[in-house]
Amino acid sequence: MRHACAMADGSWYDGDIDDVIVSEEQIKEKISDLAKQVADDYRAVESVLLVGVLKGAFMFMADFAREMGRHGHPVELEFMAVSSYGQRATSSGVVRILKDLDRDIAGRHVIVVEDIVDSGLTLSWLLRYLQSRSAASVEVVALLRKPDAIQVKVPVKYVGFDIPNEFVVGYGLDYAERYRELPYVGVLKSSVYVRA
């Protein structure tokens, strides 16, 4: 059993990470830039409704909402939880709602806050769903995007980082429900998978 305590030369998880893909500093800077861009674009809208996709987007949602506030734009927060049927690795595009919106979004300007877009199947289903609930507009801000997503016609207006086609963890993203608390995004050492 590993202990989740900080070591003198870093945190417990640093030893499990092979490669940091996006550092804490880069994330901070990028979220500020994204929020500024969104706040500028939505100047005419009184309050934007952010819809975070649990669990992965929780950390990005929190930081993004704070930055929107700093850039002078009010937001309201909603969360959804969805799961695609079958293996996550081969995202099927058939989505089950685990937690729905708590309120009516008709006439609202919605921004979906996503941790990562891979095949884009989950997101394209979600966009159709939100549009069917008569939102005034629906856009997407995604912190990370993988190469396959660029091939799919999912309109992701705001993208933080285009990353390589590798399985990443951290900053909300998990492997077997672990590593979500990492302040950066990285690739796990192969020995971690052997251990699991």
Ligand code: 5GP
């Ligand atoms: P998509 O439908 O775009 O293929 O899948 C998106 C979802 O798959 C994300 O919201 C995330 O939950 C999961 N996912 C995709 N790539 C990764 C990854 O590299 N690491 C982790 N932890 N989850 C991923």
